[in-house]
Amino acid sequence: MKPSQTKELQRLYQRRIPADQIITPEIARRLTLLSSDAKRQVGILVNRKGNITHVIIGDHQGLFIPDLSGYRSSVTRLRGLRLVHTHLNKEPISQDDLTDLTFLHLDLMTAISVDKDGLPGKTYLAYLFPQNPQNEKWAFLEFLHPSHVNLDFLELITSLEEEFERKQKPLKKAEGKEKALLISVSNKAKHEILDSLNELRELAESCNISVLDHIIQYRPQVDPRHLLGEGKLREVAIRSIQQGATLLIFDCELNPAQVKSITDQTDMKVIDRTQLILDIFAQRAQSKEGKIQVELAQLKYLLPRLVKKNTAMSRLMGGIGGRGPGEQKLEIDRRRVRDRINRLEKEIKKIQERRITTRKKREKGDLPIISIVGYTNAGKSTLLNSLTHSRVHVEDRLFATLDPTSRRLRFPRDTEVIITDTVGFIRDLPRDLVNAFRATLEELSQADLLVHIIDVSNPNFKRQMDACEKILTDLELGQIPMIRVFNKEDKFPDKEMLKNLCRLYDATSISAVNTETLSPLTEKIEELISNQKSEEKILLRQSNQTI
Numbered sequence: 001m002k003p004s005q006t007k008e009l010q011r012l013y014q015r016r017i018p019a020d021q022i023i024t025p026e027i028a029r030r031l032t033l034l035s036s037d038a039k040r041q042v043g044i045l046v047n048r049k050g051n052i053t054h055v056i057i058g059d060h061q062g063l064f065i066p067d068l069s070g071y072r073s074s075v076t077r078l079r080g081l082r083l084v085h086t087h088l089n090k091e092p093i094s095q096d097d098l099t100d101l102t103f104l105h106l107d108l109m110t111a112i113s114v115d116k117d118g119l120p121g122k123t124y125l126a127y128l129f130p131q132n133p134q135n136e137k138w139a140f141l142e143f144l145h146p147s148h149v150n151l152d153f154l155e156l157i158t159s160l161e162e163e164f165e166r167k168q169k170p171l172k173k174a175e176g177k178e179k180a181l182l183i184s185v186s187n188k189a190k191h192e193i194l195d196s197l198n199e200l201r202e203l204a205e206s207c208n209i210s211v212l213d214h215i216i217q218y219r220p221q222v223d224p225r226h227l228l229g230e231g232k233l234r235e236v237a238i239r240s241i242q243q244g245a246t247l248l249i250f251d252c253e254l255n256p257a258q259v260k261s262i263t264d265q266t267d268m269k270v271i272d273r274t275q276l277i278l279d280i281f282a283q284r285a286q287s288k289e290g291k292i293q294v295e296l297a298q299l300k301y302l303l304p305r306l307v308k309k310n311t312a313m314s315r316l317m318g319g320i321g322g323r324g325p326g327e328q329k330l331e332i333d334r335r336r337v338r339d340r341i342n343r344l345e346k347e348i349k350k351i352q353e354r355r356i357t358t359r360k361k362r363e364k365g366d367l368p369i370i371s372i373v374g375y376t377n378a379g380k381s382t383l384l385n386s387l388t389h390s391r392v393h394v395e396d397r398l399f400a401t402l403d404p405t406s407r408r409l410r411f412p413r414d415t416e417v418i419i420t421d422t423v424g425f426i427r428d429l430p431r432d433l434v435n436a437f438r439a440t441l442e443e444l445s446q447a448d449l450l451v452h453i454i455d456v457s458n459p460n461f462k463r464q465m466d467a468c469e470k471i472l473t474d475l476e477l478g479q480i481p482m483i484r485v486f487n488k489e490d491k492f493p494d495k496e497m498l499k500n501l502c503r504l505y506d507a508t509s510i511s512a513v514n515t516e517t518l519s520p521l522t523e524k525i526e527e528l529i530s531n532q533k534s535e536e537k538i539l540l541r542q543s544n545q546t547i
């Protein structure tokens, strides 16, 4: 830059544009002359009062927009800044311009062509469009010269914001709640993607989040670096603004780098399925042990993700790292998290030791243990309640139960057992959670019989059943005798088909809410338990004889 050019740049900061104008011909001329002299694009960011907050000098093709994180940006409202910049090749609003307009929530994007004498020529405007039936994302305007731009800026921006607000009105009932868009990037079949998104929606709703919509990107091969293509990411950003979303939930596990890059690019809160499940667990945990286990899982999940948020935006889409001033604080945060993990692990160990002692005591009591297992929301707690006339918390949301409950139960033929209800399973249970809940889950290894509850009224019952049995195998519980129980038979439309399914999967069907349907199940359980007992007696007798 020549000194004269630098001076001119500095002079621009002192200029002001009347609040109701988008650009004045005088400032437009300064920009184009400077741009033509320097052979680079020149831009200014202007706030609602008409003050120039940034003067930016780019290269021949583009500009680099600095970090705008200090400027207000909420999804219903625009950033409060507009970009006015030059185009040396007289091109209209470019793809890059739209990217910045969208991702930065700018009020407006203006491009002024520089003519061969360095004077301003055609002037192009674009702004984000609220939701509309034609599904148009941007509005475009064109003027012969900056002096022809005869729009009242304040009027335009006020009506635009009102329109955004109005379009989001039907969602007002969700006020105070986080509003989310669900995103799936997958190469699976469409119905599988939709099933999975449905479950994600249930998870989100269980977490008190209201779901606005979902976006699917089908990719034959998922590229981990650029999970979503730029075009799709732009669609996500636009839909978020149009629909007033505050949160993006991905239906897969995101690695720390992906979370960071998507957060940086869309300026939205980004979480994945795992974090959602962790949040649900955190909201639900009641017992001391449950709370410690959840916090441990959360911290372990958080640790690798403690990275500096990169708020600088550029046409190159981020990628600006480096050790900033926040870095030292980050190191301290990481150390604190590690310390806390160590402390919690010690506490858990103590609780477990205590538990082993209680378990030993219970073993002396010699009552058979029956554990109810199954996918979340299958009806485990309901069955425990019906069998034992208890009032364990039952709710139509995922992960209602986190802490195991045990009850004594006397069967008709006088067999007495302990029956336990525990945390539900889910497909792809996050690894950190399995580890944290290992102690709770290992309790299951004490069981003499597992009663696997399957919600047969769920169209995905087969997949849920398989997912549970896989988790049981992973926890090395596969050798414990198990019976399958098809629950919610009252909601299953075709009784004949249900009978066939029971035969096919060797299951007993019940309706846990209706005690009258339970006798085939209780009989089966009692029979299995008494068989086990007599087998044990025979084994005992045999071993006594061999001694």
Ligand SMILES: Nc1nc2c(ncn2[C@@H]2O[C@H](COP(=O)(O)OP(=O)(O)OP(=O)(O)O)[C@@H](O)[C@H]2O)c(=O)[nH]1
Pocket (backbone or CB within 6 Å): 374, 375, 376, 377, 378, 379, 380, 381, 382, 383, 393, 394, 395, 396, 397, 398, 399, 400, 401, 402, 422, 423, 424, 425, 487, 488, 489, 490, 491, 510, 511, 512, 513, 514
């Ligand atoms: N129609 C019908 N609904 C049932 C039946 N059994 C349970 N439910 C309902 O299903 C929902 C979930 O029941 P819960 O007993 O909380 O399920 P859970 O397996 O303990 O769930 P988590 O603890 O969340 O893993 C509740 O709304 C129950 O009322 C049934 O046989 N028929």
Ligand SMILES: [Mg+2]
Pocket (backbone or CB within 6 Å): 380, 381, 382, 393, 394, 400, 401, 421, 422
């Ligand atoms: Mg439950």
